[in-house]
Amino acid sequence: MQRHAATMRAYLHAFLPPHEIDDQLQETTLAIWRGLSILRTTNRPVPWMLGIARHRALRALRQRHKAPASLAEPEQLADRSSGGSGLTAEDLLRILQKLPEAYRVSLALRLIEQKGSEEIGKALGMTPGSVRVNLTRGMMQLRQQLLREGYP
Amino acid sequence: MNPNYLHDPHQGEPTEHDQMLQQLEQDLSVFRQEGELSLPELPPRALRKERTIWRMFSLGLAGSLLVASLLFALSLLLDPPSSPYAVRSQSALMVNGAKWTEKQRLPFDSVLQTTADGSCVMTVGNVGAATLTGESRVQILSPLDAYGDGRYRLMLDYGNLEVYVNAPAQAFLIETPWFQVWDLGCHYELQLDAEGNGSLAVFSGAVRWQSQEQSVRLDAGESLTILAGQAQTN
Incomplete structure (x- = not known):
């Protein structure tokens, strides 16, 4: 489980704000435990785990939209501003999360965990070529967004 | 080459187009899993x-x-369902030429023989019972309507056969080489020798005796003498 924890953690960053990641990672792990019988039979365990992580993340997002606005988030933002542009790491993450899902999950694994397209492809159940296409197109969109924000 | 193509971190250095990528990696590294x-x-x-x-x-x-x-x-x-004929008690019973010792169902087409001091009581499904006594021989025939409404049949070659029927009329038919005996809800006894001589006595209910030329109905208490397969009605 530890082997794939970093991948799941980076993957969750494509959906959720940083302060919710650890909770949802624990929830995901619990769900994986409950579905061990499926894990034993699947020949692609990592995409299966990431599917659970995605389900958990989307459910957390739905619940957050129903609940009143959270006050927990801002405390960690101050010391994470990037050099010169005034954008914090959380701001960068928020911009990343505005991309289409196929692009942002590949980019999250690439930018946060610095995984290669082979590894990303295995994790997402895609071919490396498809991953490279998603990374390229995602990066193009992200680049445009960031340039508008004056980054870097 | 596509200028926006990302470099692979495991495949050499980034190109000049990846400066933003490097900066992003550095800025987002705060989210990387440590430990x-x-x-x-x-x-x-x-x-x-x-x-x-x-x-x-x-x-x-x-x-x-x-x-x-x-x-x-x-x-x-x-x-198909098994034969409804089951031996309830017997003595000196031969079935298909072999001595019968078990209490079990008799298959269709089997031939039952009893000696002069022998007997056999068998149940016939839920229709009734038949008792074979003395020197007798009967053959179990398959039902008229195969596996149907229970018109069971026995062929009496010779001997004494006593029949109890507690079912609707014409549920149980006794055949002989010369005639047939249809039950009409009854208790009767049929005696017959190998030449077609014998008698039919009805104790309760009614019976129809029938050959190709004759048809006689007998009620309780009546009897019929049979000579060479012909009913003596006088």
């Missing part, structure tokens, strides 16, 4: 294998039960 998380580990592989074996065994067992149930249902559909 191990306190996550539970999966059960050891041996345990998982054991569970898999148990799961396979359960699936195999369930599959076997399913196949057995299907075969049983199929056999019920394909196999």
Whole structure:
């Protein structure tokens, strides 16, 4: 489980704000435990785990939209501003999360965990070529967004 | 080459187009996993294998039960019902030339013979019973309506046959080489020798005696003499 924890953690960053990641990672792990019988039979365990992580993340997002606005988030933002542009790491993450899902999950694994397209492809159940296409197109969109924000 | 193509971190240095990418990697590295998380580990592989074996065994067992149930249902559909003739008590009974010692159902087409001091009481489904006494021989015939409404038949070659029928009329038919005896809800006794001589006595209900030329109805208390297969009505 530890082997794939970093991948799941980076993957969750494509959906959720940083302060919710650890909770949802624990929830995901619990769900994986409950579905061990499926894990034993699947020949692609990592995409299966990431599917659970995605389900958990989307459910957390739905619940957050129903609940009143959270006050927990801002405390960690101050010391994470990037050099010169005034954008914090959380701001960068928020911009990343505005991309289409196929692009942002590949980019999250690439930018946060610095995984290669082979590894990303295995994790997402895609071919490396498809991953490279998603990374390229995602990066193009992200680049445009960031340039508008004056980054870097 | 596509200028926006991303470099692979494991395949050499980034190009000049990847400056923003490098900056992003640096800025987003704060979210990178450092050290191990306190996550539970999966059960050891041996345990998982054991569970898999148990799961396979359960699936195999369930599959076997399913196949057995299907075969049983199929056999019920394909196999005809067994003979309704069951021996209740007997002495010196021969079936198909062999001494009969068991209390079990008699198959269709079997020939029953009793000696002068022998007897056989057999039930006929839920229709009634037939008692064979003295030196007698009968053959069990298959029902008129195969597996249908229970018109059971016996062929009496010779001997004494006493019949109880507690079913609707014409449920049980006795045939002989010369005539037929239809029950009409009754208790009667038929005696016949090998030349077609004998008698028919009705104790309750009614009986129809029928040959190709004659048809006689006998009610309780009446009897009929038979000579060479012909009813003596006088």
